[in-house]
Amino acid sequence: MLVLFRKTPILGALLAQVVALPVVAVVTAPLSTSVERLPLIMIALVLQGALAALICALLRLPRWWLLIAFLFPLAMGSALLLGNLPAWPFGIAFLVLALVFSNTTRGRVPLYLTNPETASVLNDLMRDRKAVRMLDLGCGLGGVVRALDGEGRRARGVENAPAVYLAARLLSLISGKGEIRRGDLWKTDVSQEDLVYAFLSPAPMTVLWQKLSREMKPGSLFVSNSFPVPDVDPDEIWELSDSRKTRLFLYPIGKPEEG
Ligand SMILES: C[S@@+](CC[C@H](N)C(=O)[O-])C[C@H]1O[C@@H](n2cnc3c(N)ncnc32)[C@H](O)[C@@H]1O
Known part of the structure; x- marks a missing residue:
């Protein structure tokens, strides 16, 4: 219970x-x-x-x-x-909260956003690794996707909160950058990506790693913002000098430790 x-x-x-x-x-x-x-x-x-x-x-x-x-x-x-x-402001507030956070009660991953400094570091990382395809699992408003798309690179995001997805899709259409799909990250194909990025919460990390280490191709990279995978040593931890002291955990796929 x-x-x-x-x-x-x-x-x-x-x-x-x-x-x-x-x-x-x-x-x-x-x-x-x-x-x-x-x-x-x-x-x-x-x-x-x-x-x-x-x-x-x-x-x-x-x-x-x-x-x-x-x-x-x-x-x-x-x-x-x-x-x-009047009752209507409560109704509207409830509707907005439900459309933005309805997935949080099950997935325990609320909405908070990667800052531009971190997106810029991810951009450099992709450039250094000559990575072409990236996927943001739970892309929120799609800021990372838009920041990393272009210069011959293809960035995609998947998001399951209805209002958040719609906003991300709209911003992507307006900017002409990135590709946003409505869907469940657990059912998303990650096998073609050079880099998978996630900024979720501690709750799903163990199961997420099981999926990624099984499905991502050898030589690709998983980057987790702030939340390490329990009991798995990252190859590198990057401590950024932004105001929230972001930490990025880098997990190369296909290294012997992954068993
Ligand atoms: C902390 S936010 C990060 C947003 C974005 N990746 C960023 O860094 O700016 C996590 C996002 O994951 C979404 N999410 C949670 N569970 C999900 C699932 N099962 N499938 C797709 N998206 C999910 C949430 O709705 C939320 O927008």
């Missing part, structure tokens, strides 16, 4: 709120005669958040879920207390 919650933390967070609700109701009920309505609601919301966060901790969810669990009831309560807010 714990494994399920670690794989799909949103289920654990939901369970935490559901379990906390009756407990908070029982604890706060006796206060209803002695405490004013507004302070009582605030006490209940804080208790609900704290208890839900505690349950998330017991379920061993990542730390940011504890914060989400704590803040969620307060945010909901505040919205309700503010009363006559």
Whole structure:
């Protein structure tokens, strides 16, 4: 069960709120005669958040879920207390979040972007290796793809979040650079690429490496931004001097260590 919650933390967070609700109701009920309505609601919301966060901790969810669990009831309560807010901004916000982040609950890879300094280093790397084809697995808005396409090189990206894919596709069409495909990185053919790039999260790295080391051609290169493959020594680690101190982990394909 714990494994399920670690794989799909949103289920654990939901369970935490559901379990906390009756407990908070029982604890706060006796206060209803002695405490004013507004302070009582605030006490209940804080208790609900704290208890839900505690349950998330017991379920061993990542730390940011504890914060989400704590803040969620307060945010909901505040919205309700503010009363006559129109419903449509919430609907639109929900739609936008769903279109951008709907894949995050399953894949646990949110959207954040490679900075131009890193893209420029990748460009030099491709040029030095005389690499012709590159693929960005989970290309986000396609910034890396557009930066690396051209000068006889072909850069492609695959992205599965609907709104993010559409934005990347549009930017690629406008700039005339790169090729963006909507799809699942796990089902993407990597066998023809000289360089595969990924900036994902720690969660998929082991399984991703199993796919890449099996499917990429000998002599090609896998570059992971920030997240190393557990238990596999990279050939090189490049520490960049950009503001976020990006680290690139380089894994050549076809070296003996890959077994
Ligand atoms: C951290 S962002 C990196 C974006 C881009 N590669 C960059 O470096 O600017 C990771 C992206 O991977 C996408 N993603 C996550 N799981 C995916 C999957 N299974 N297939 C395709 N894209 C995926 C996310 O939607 C997100 O846009």
